[in-house]
Amino acid sequence: xxxxxxxxxxxxxxxxxxxxxxxxxxxxxxxxxxxxxxxxxxxxxxxxxxxxxxxxxxxxxxxxxxxxxxxxxxxxxxxxxxxxxxxxxxxxxxxxxxxxxxxxxxxxxxxxxxxxxxxxxxxxxxxxxxxxxxxxxxxxxxxxxxxxxxxxxx
Ligand code: DAT
Ligand code: MG
Numbered sequence: 001x002x003x004x005x006x007x008x009x010x011x012x013x014x015x016x017x018x019x020x021x022x023x024x025x026x027x028x029x030x031x032x033x034x035x036x037x038x039x040x041x042x043x044x045x046x047x048x049x050x051x052x053x054x055x056x057x058x059x060x061x062x063x064x065x066x067x068x069x070x071x072x073x074x075x076x077x078x079x080x081x082x083x084x085x086x087x088x089x090x091x092x093x094x095x096x097x098x099x100x101x102x103x104x105x106x107x108x109x110x111x112x113x114x115x116x117x118x119x120x121x122x123x124x125x126x127x128x129x130x131x132x133x134x135x136x137x138x139x140x141x142x143x144x145x146x147x148x149x150x151x152x153x154x
């Protein structure tokens with residue numbers, strides 16, 4: 001299998017997505033697309049972990065509210081693998097502000113406000129590596145070969 005097909009991204013259902021019962025719907029989008037699930041957990045994250053996760057945004061005025069919202073309940077962090085999964089994953093999420101997210105995207109279809117935008121996705125291969133390392137141990141990310149792999153990739 002080509003190395004490019006093993007690109008990984010970090011996707012997380014945020015507390016509002018969990019509370020609204022959208023975990024299954026979100027996982028289904030990535031499964032149906034053909035991406036491979038290689039890591040998944042259900043955790044109530046600490047403020048410290050979220051401050052690290054969003055460290056790039058620490059100086060923004062919305063940062064305290066963001067950390068409070070993100071630590072307000074359980075989340076579903078995941079690692080998905082596949083060809084161009086970082087970029088395609090971002091396209092599947094839609095724009096950060098759901099008011100600008102196209103219909104057909106996860107945010108465009110399922111949420112309304114930027115402060116309740118239900119899902120996170122890494123914005124680059126580099127940030128994916130950082131985020132996967134923050135939320136998962138090496139052992140918690142599982143390499144495997146789906147039975148249908150040759151029907152997803154030529
Ligand atoms: P994304 O989640 O699309 O990668 P980001 O990394 O710029 O967007 O911001 C992280 C999260 O912070 C975003 O999902 C929602 C929140 N956020 C971003 N900009 C915001 C704003 N102007 N007001 C309130 N929350 C904001
Ligand atoms: Mg981001």
